[in-house]
Amino acid sequence: PGRDIGxxxxxxxxxxxxxxxxxxxxxxxxxxxxxQAAILLHKRMEGFxxxxxxxxxPPKLIIRESC
Numbered sequence: 524p525g526r527d528i529g530x531x532x533x534x535x536x537x538x539x540x541x542x543x544x545x546x547x548x549x550x551x552x553x554x555x556x557x558x559q560a561a562i563l564l565h566k567r568m569e570g571f572x573x574x575x576x577x578x579x580x581p582p583k584l585i586i587r588e589s590c
Contacts, residue, residue: 529590544588551582 532539535550559578566573 531590535585539585540587542589547587547590548585549582550585552580555580 530546532546532548533551534553535548539546539548559580563576563578
């Protein structure tokens with residue numbers, strides 16, 4: 524498995540670990556993205572004014588059997 528062709532998924536869905544071969548995937552932290560968005564929204568609702576921000580949350584490569 525994974526010798527002739529490599530396949531990579533995105534978002535690390537539960538099925539990625541259940542397939543055969545297990546799917547290599549890129550995981551983005553949906554929970555961290557949501558928390559950062561909620562924090563920024565709460566600050567705005569409280570009247571905090573700021574310039575637009577770029578918040579970079581690095582993805583994580585989870586290497587399994589498909590690559």
